[in-house]
Amino acid sequence: MHSLKDSLLELITEASTNLPPDVRAAIRLSKAKEDAGTRSALALSTITDNITMAEENVSPICQDTGMPTFYVHVPVGVNQLEITREIKKAIVEATKTGKLRPNSVDSLTGENSGDNLGEGVPVIHYEQWDKDEVDIRLILKGGGCENKNIQYSLPCELEGLGRAGRDLDGIRKCILHSVYQAQGQGCSAGFIGVGIGGDRTTGYELAKKQLFRKTFDTNPHPDLAKLESYIMDHANELSIGTMGFGGNTTLLGCKIGSMHRIPASFYVSVAYNCWAFRRQGVMIDPDNGKITRWLYKEEPPVTVSEPSQGEPAAASEGSREIVLTPPITEEQIRSLKVGDVVILNGPLHTGRDALHKYLIDHDSPVDLNGGVIYHCGPVMLKDKDGNWEVKAAGPTTSIREEPYQADIIGKFGIRAVIGKGGMGARTLAGLKEHGAVYLNAIGGAAQYYADCITHVDGVDFMEFGVPEAMWHLQVKNFAAIVTMDANGNSLHKEVENTSLERLAKLKDPVFS
Ligand SMILES: O=C(O)C[C@H](O)C(=O)O
Numbered sequence: 001m002h003s004l005k006d007s008l009l010e011l012i013t014e015a016s017t018n019l020p021p022d023v024r025a026a027i028r029l030s031k032a033k034e035d036a037g038t039r040s041a042l043a044l045s046t047i048t049d050n051i052t053m054a055e056e057n058v059s060p061i062c063q064d065t066g067m068p069t070f071y072v073h074v075p076v077g078v079n080q081l082e083i084t085r086e087i088k089k090a091i092v093e094a095t096k097t098g099k100l101r102p103n104s105v106d107s108l109t110g111e112n113s114g115d116n117l118g119e120g121v122p123v124i125h126y127e128q129w130d131k132d133e134v135d136i137r138l139i140l141k142g143g144g145c146e147n148k149n150i151q152y153s154l155p156c157e158l159e160g161l162g163r164a165g166r167d168l169d170g171i172r173k174c175i176l177h178s179v180y181q182a183q184g185q186g187c188s189a190g191f192i193g194v195g196i197g198g199d200r201t202t203g204y205e206l207a208k209k210q211l212f213r214k215t216f217d218t219n220p221h222p223d224l225a226k227l228e229s230y231i232m233d234h235a236n237e238l239s240i241g242t243m244g245f246g247g248n249t250t251l252l253g254c255k256i257g258s259m260h261r262i263p264a265s266f267y268v269s270v271a272y273n274c275w276a277f278r279r280q281g282v283m284i285d286p287d288n289g290k291i292t293r294w295l296y297k298e299e300p301p302v303t304v305s306e307p308s309q310g311e312p313a314a315a316s317e318g319s320r321e322i323v324l325t326p327p328i329t330e331e332q333i334r335s336l337k338v339g340d341v342v343i344l345n346g347p348l349h350t351g352r353d354a355l356h357k358y359l360i361d362h363d364s365p366v367d368l369n370g371g372v373i374y375h376c377g378p379v380m381l382k383d384k385d386g387n388w389e390v391k392a393a394g395p396t397t398s399i400r401e402e403p404y405q406a407d408i409i410g411k412f413g414i415r416a417v418i419g420k421g422g423m424g425a426r427t428l429a430g431l432k433e434h435g436a437v438y439l440n441a442i443g444g445a446a447q448y449y450a451d452c453i454t455h456v457d458g459v460d461f462m463e464f465g466v467p468e469a470m471w472h473l474q475v476k477n478f479a480a481i482v483t484m485d486a487n488g489n490s491l492h493k494e495v496e497n498t499s500l501e502r503l504a505k506l507k508d509p510v511f512s
């Protein structure tokens with residue numbers, strides 16, 4: 001299998017940089033359903049531009065290249081140890097060339113291994129089969145959407161929907177609820193894989209496996225086919241929309257599988273995947289390790305006309321566009337309102353989980369007064385002259401910083417926080433008290449934002465690892481939407497309330 005490592009490198013590169021046609025078609029369909037000029041339509045334009053840029057630059061669609069997870073089918077007699085060795089080699093190489101972000105972190109020490117290897121990483125599932133070829137599938141599922149996975153134990157009581165019993169209708173309620181609870185935080189519009197039954201472990205495994213089904217297939221089980229189609233129609237009535245901005249498309253795909261359970265347990269497990277649905281697969285010749293066929297490259301059986309292009313991340317109808325250059329004054333911030341589009345020029349600093357925890361008890365290495373913090377863990381490489389190059393730099397889910405954010409804003413005089421998915425009541429109060437705003441960037445649009453970064457001024461805390469370090473960046477025309485302002489308004493709160501009302505309308509039994 002002398003060519004296997006190269007084939008695997010091609011598989012990883014393709015998965016990370018080139019979204020499959022069925023995923024693209026689902027995104028195109030959703031774009032056609034949004035009214036031009038709305039926030040969701042404009043976010044979708046940025047997303048589709050980003051998809052094209054990633055393919056052209058052969059760079060990650062999203063900076064979070066996830067937990068590399070392989071599903072391998074092998075003929076009897078094929079050496080699985082050799083396949084594992086070659087997978088690891090390909091992973092290390094893909095990390096060196098910036099196709100994968102160094103994402104493997106020691107849970108006890110916090111140390112990033114730097115090469116995407118580690119205890120239990122990558123994840124490789126093997127199964128033997130009767131065929132002569134090796135089938136290798138890969139999913140790169142990022143952390144933000146993984147955090148929105150959810151498992152229900154039936155019977156249970158669900159917000160908005162009431163009691164969910166041990167029957168098809170109870171399952172229906174759980175699935176609808178799973179989409180509601182994700183809001184925009186897993187970079188909606190999303191795809192869900194659902195596993196009915198099993199135990200806590202196999203239920204989640206079944207859910208994740210559903211994500212390998214093609215977006216436009218039909219479930220062979222008639223009840224599940226009906227349920228999938230019901231969920232697609234009705235989850236899209238929740239009005240969560242792209243990035244949780246409100247809108248007509250919240251769900252791009254729903255695939256459901258079922259397995260036996262034991263009498264005491266009844267789980268419904270949901271694997272939520274963002275729009276940046278990076279999965280690919282190849283058939284491999286076991287003699288030489290060469291790719292004989294790609295598994296997710298054919299066009300799906302749907303026709304979607306290309307909708308008219310909106311300006312990426314530009315102001316939506318009726319909203320203002322405001323250009324700001326840090327240091328930003330309190331007066332400038334207090335005049336901003338939810339819905340305004342801010343165009344940033346000048347310095348900003350990345351900071352995510354490790355940095356927020358650190359800053360609570362320590363000083364900042366740079367003056368943040370009037371400054372902007374970007375919740376972002378970029379993919380960075382050094383060029384041949386030793387200068388840092390930004391390979392991908394979209395926002396990360398901000399809600400994780402909720403316990404720290406208000407205090408950090410107050411302590412350092414920060415005027416704007418950029419991230420995605422919105423933040424909670426404590427931060428909203430902090431924004432009002434200190435005079436700051438929350439700016440929502442488009443999650444997953446890592447090429448689009450990398451393009452706005454004109455210079456890397458420096459970096460602190462490399463000991464936190466590349467994604468968690470504090471990168472000091474210069475940006476030009478960096479666009480983001482005010483979704484929480486200094487007057488106590490939050491688009492996220494509004495969308496959450498509306499979607500809960502919509503969810504409650506779906507309470508009555510459908511499958512009895
Ligand atoms: O880790 C990241 O860069 C992003 C993460 O996938 C997220 O959605 O929060």
Ligand code: SF4
Pocket residue numbers: 062063064065141142143144145185186187274275276394395396397443444445
């Ligand atoms: S940032 Fe968004 S698009 Fe990227 S992995 Fe996280 S959830 Fe997915």
